[in-house]
Amino acid sequence: MLASLLLFAAAPHGDALVRVQTPTASDAATVHELGLDVWTEVPQGPWLDVRVKQGQWAQLDVTGLDYEVRVPDLGPQVEAERLRLAGPVAHGGEPDPDAFFGDFADLAQIHARIDELAALHPDIATVIETGESLEGRRLPALRVTRAPEGSPTILLDAGQHAREWIGISSATCVADRLVRRADEPEVAPLLAAMQFVIFPVVNPDGYVHSWEVDRLWRKNRRPPDGVDLNRNFPVVFGGPGASDNPMAGNYHGEAAFSEPESAAVRDLAEDLDPLLAVVDVHSYGQLVLYPWGFTLDPAPADDALSTAAQTLSQGLGAAYGTPYEPIPGAGLYPASGNLMDWAYGDLGAYSYVLEMRPASDVEFPLGFVLPPEDIIPVCDELYDGLLALSEQLADTDPPGAGDDGGAWESTSSSGGSTETGQTTIEPPQGTSSSGGIEGTGAGTTSGSTTAAPRGSEGSSTEAQGADSETSADSGCGCTSSAGGTYWALLGLLLFARRTPRRRAVA
Ligand SMILES: [Zn+2]
Structure with missing residues (x-):
């Protein structure tokens, strides 16, 4: 079956990888708006790496921006992978579980692996069905724990972006390890104290498309x-770094949580109580990103978030010395409406994006198409990073939500979308009311307010008091279309709460 599917996979012969100089945020927005395929998720220099298809060169030239061709033809790289996967692919089970990760696995294989882990080890592993994708595919996650109900939870998700296969493989591999190594001393105490939920393929329709039609989807x-799922979350939905052009790679969709896949993440995360941390796995760039992504200004809990990011970074680098640089998520330019900002801003969790291998400056061809030999090492890195983070956070409370609406206001006119209020602002269907404020539109979009960190019952009164003031768990299901009034109110709240919300990680 695999081979027959792959007969239809397209290799983009003639597509080039180009580095475009984008000295300003406005230049970067221009490139996104062209509908070119931007590969640089988090710019670390004044440039973007962009895939240019045949027929798109004139579009690029018209911008007047300088560029250089890095890879004239990406086709051979994609074709080599396709041929390899079309041949006999070993995805072994017992007794050598790592054989499964000897090469990339398609969606059916990954889902089967998740199901199998739960079936083999029902004492510690449970499948959670989080909903269905737009095209009706399953969205399973795996909960791994020996801890009692109500223990703090870490959510690890991957595959919001279809072509980032290494993230999907390594997240699946981490689920596998947590189950199979549950009795080993490095992980047993963690499993006794906390819950791990791994959601390996958030975007299954896109992932199947990347196998069958366009590898770089x-x-x-x-x-x-x-829709770019990682622009479809409500914290500053439609702001800078998210496009309202449906043909752009960072198109944010019609409204926050308009997509069943992001809504599934929301429903899952809101159900995990208390939610301690969210780790959203991507590629590539070798980065550990922490909030905010929507603004260059520091988050209220910047100290706690960045300290844990350092720990994560050290864990990721422990096995092979691979550098993973911890930086605020906005990098040089903001990216609004992302999962990371929502998990922190609305749910109050420690929240990270990991950009796995390779680094953004390695010689291509690499990028999204990594050799299969990298799967196990990247799994080692992700596993070590997750355990390091878990150990550090085990006895702490979530950092509490915060929002920096004022900061967002001051940057709202630069780059990104300037849409004018046609966006709907209803909570998506089936939403619970606990998602906080879902303001959109008007180009001054929502911040979000804080949700009570659900694990804070036993925490300091300082944090608890602060969070309960505006707890979105009160069932407001708040929506707002009046950007100005909303921001004014939010600003007042934030001003009053800013200081007590800073909490250092122990
Ligand atoms: Zn990504």
Whole structure:
């Protein structure tokens, strides 16, 4: 079956990888708006790496931006991978479980692996069905724990972006390890104290598309050209670094949580109580990102978030010395409406994006198409990073939500979307009311307010008091279309709460 599917996989012969100089945020926004395929998720220099298809060169030239061709033809790289996977692929089970990770696995294989782990080890592993994708595919996550109900939870998700296969493989591999190594001393105490939930393929429709049609597909499969799920979350939905052009790679969709896949993440995360941390796995760049992504200004809990990011970074680098640089998520330019900002801003969790291998400056061809030999080492890195983070956070409370609406206001006119209020602002269907404020539109979009960190019952009164003031758990299901009034109120709240919300990690 695998081979027959792959007969239809397209190799983009003639597509080039180009480095475009984008000295300003406005230049970067221009490149996104062209509908070119931007590979640089988090710019670390004044440039973007962009895939240019045949017929798109004139579009690029018209911008007047300088560029250089890094890889004239990406086709051979994709074709080599396709041929390899079309041949006999070993995905062994017992007694050598790592054989499964000897090469990349398609969606059916990954789902089967998740199901199998739960079936083999029902004492510690349970499948959670979080919903269905736009095209009706399953969205399973695996809960691994020996801890009592109500223990703090770490959510590890991957595959929001379809082509980032190494993230999907390594997250699946981490689920596998947590189950199989549950009795080993490095992980047993963690499993006794906390819960791990691994959601390996958030965007299954896109992932299947990347296997069968376009290896370099990024978004989900919403017609006409997909929605970038990682711009479809409500904290500053539609702000800078998210496009309202449906053909752009960072198109944010019609409204926050308009997509069933992001809504599934929301429903899952809100159900995990208390939610201690969210780790959203991507590639590539070798980075550990922490909030905010929507603004260059520091988050209220910047100290706690960055300290834990250092720990994560050290864990990721422990096995092979691979550098993973911890930086605020906005990098040089903001990216609004992402999962990381929502998990922190609305749910109050420690929240990270990991950009796995390779680094953004290695010689291509690499990028999204990594050799299969990298799967186990990247799994080692992700596993070590997750355990290091878990150990550090085990006895702490979530950092509490915070929001920096004022900061967002001051940057709201630069780059990104300037849409004018046609966006709907209803909570998506089936939403619970605990998602906090879901303001959108008007180009001054929502911040979010804080949700009580659900694990804070036993925490200091300082944090608890602060969070309960505006707890979104009160069932407000708040929506707002009045950006100005909303921001004014939010600003007052934030001003009053800013200081007590800073809490250092023990
Ligand atoms: Zn990504």
